[in-house]
Amino acid sequence: MFLPRRTIRSCLKQKVGLPQLSWRLGLWILLFVLIIIPSLYTIDLNLHVSLKPWIHRQPSVSVDSLTSSCFQSPYTIKQLQSPPITPGIPLKNSDECLGFASSIGDSSLLSASTQRDNVWFHTYWIPSNDNMEDHRLGIMLRSFAATHSQGSLMIWVQDGHENALLHSNTWRQAKQHMKGRLEHNIWTTIIDRNNKRKHISDQEDTRSEKMDYIGLLILQQYGGVWFHPSIVFLRSWAPLLGTREWMIQQDCQATHSGQEAALGSQANNHQQTVMHFFANSSILCQLVETMEVSLFGKSSSSSSSSSSTGLVYKDVYHRLMKAKIRPWLILPWCFMNAAGGCTANNLDLFNKPTLGIPTLPPVFALQYNVRQWVDDPDTLLGLLDLSHQAILGW
Known part of the structure; x- marks a missing residue:
């Protein structure tokens, strides 16, 4: 992305400093990112923002083992129940x-x-x-x-x-x-x-x-x-x-x-x-x-x-x-x-x-x-x- 010649000439005539020239260059780049790229590509962002654990601590829940008495005896699937072979959620771990x-x-x-x-x-x-x-x-x-x-x-x-x-x-x-x-x-x-x-x-x-x-x-x-x-x-x-x-x-x-x-x-x-x-x-x-x-x-x-x-x-x-x-x-x-x-x-x-x-x-x-x-x-x-x-x- 280049600055227009007229802008460059005006910057040189007015002896614009490097910081101001960099600011204008950054503005052109920002306009390119916000206007040109979205017109060419479909952007799909799924962001999840949350506080760091040291700021907001969640209540501790044990996930290492099942503590309920429901599973103390051997757990089996009933004969008439077909065991599922797909989970209900995506598994990444x-x-x-x-x-x-x-x-x-x-x-x-x-x-x-x-x-x-x-x-x-x-x-x-x-x-x-x-x-x-x-x-x-x-x-x-x-x-x-x-x-x-x-x-x-x-x-x-x-x-x-x-x-x-x-x-x-x-x-x-x-x-x-x-x-x-x-x-x-x-x-x-x-x-x-x-x-x-x-x-x-x-x-x-x-x-x-x-x-x-x-x-x-x-x-x-x-x-x-x-x-x-x-x-x-x-x-x-x-x-x-x-x-x-x-x-x-x-x-x-x-x-x-x-x-x-x-x-x-x-x-x-x-x-x-x-x-x-x-x-x-x-x-x-x-x-x-x-x-x-x-x-x-x-x-x-x-x-x-x-x-x-x-x-x-x-x-x-x-x-x-x-x-x-x-x-x-x-x-x-x-x-x-x-x-x-x-x-x-x-x-x-x-x-x-x-x-x-x-x-x-x-x-x-x-x-x-x-x-x-x-x-x-x-x-x-x-x-x-x-x-x-x-x-x-x-």
Whole structure:
């Protein structure tokens, strides 16, 4: 922002001092901030002003434990009451979020009407440049088999990678021990049905936008859970697989209104959205159509992404609410990404515990970044895999 020449000349003729010139310059900058910026940007400020604690002390209330006699006996959820899997408020602190996660028990607390046995878990497999894809596949498969007595896994590949998967020693071993609960399929057959193969046929492209779109197409036909292959299961997901569809937050900044940071933001390209939907879901149909407009344009002639997956999810979420349709649930971030919270402890799978496997919080899974891969049996990831091998015997 520059001062007009006339103003500068007048200041020089009148020999205006530096303080007065600075005051006028500041006035122009202030006018620019108050007039120009609000006309270009939408400013949303949510401020909360309160007195410092040393000025105004609030009455002390104990929050460390429950002192009421109501919870002295073992607290259980009645058989006819389906346990909630989403909190009533956003959870930013790890102790609150992990406490809520621990309140979700195993599938024995679910009523018969909400139990679903044969749920398909879908993920994908792509050969990598470091030749460690077979090892990573084994870690994921063993973690699933060790924590899930029910449910089946479907590994999706491109047609050019099918033989590599079927000749993998890890695949053959897992197929033998999982006894019909492990299958594979080719995702290009799903893409062909939607006439989008030519737009996303790059075999090395695993961006969140592309893989989320493929996941939506797969769930639209088969239903179940779509997850990233770098996930390590820590407990059964049966309590989450009731009668509601959901996505999992990627960090604690997300809200139930579909904030972009929650669902596949561009800042977390190594993380695709973990989600659960039913086959032929109306909500899923809307998500697919909106994603196609974002990825390919209205004419389906462009392969460039016009917006992130997070913006797509946010747009559909709000449109559903305006149409008086209940959207999908947003599960708390700590159910899976316990290391991604605002105040969470570091649960990096590549850390090396000094005293074996530490006591892990009651999260359902952890995820690692493939770009930071460390092949070391002494890491938390390696120790967890050894424990799963001991449980399974393979």
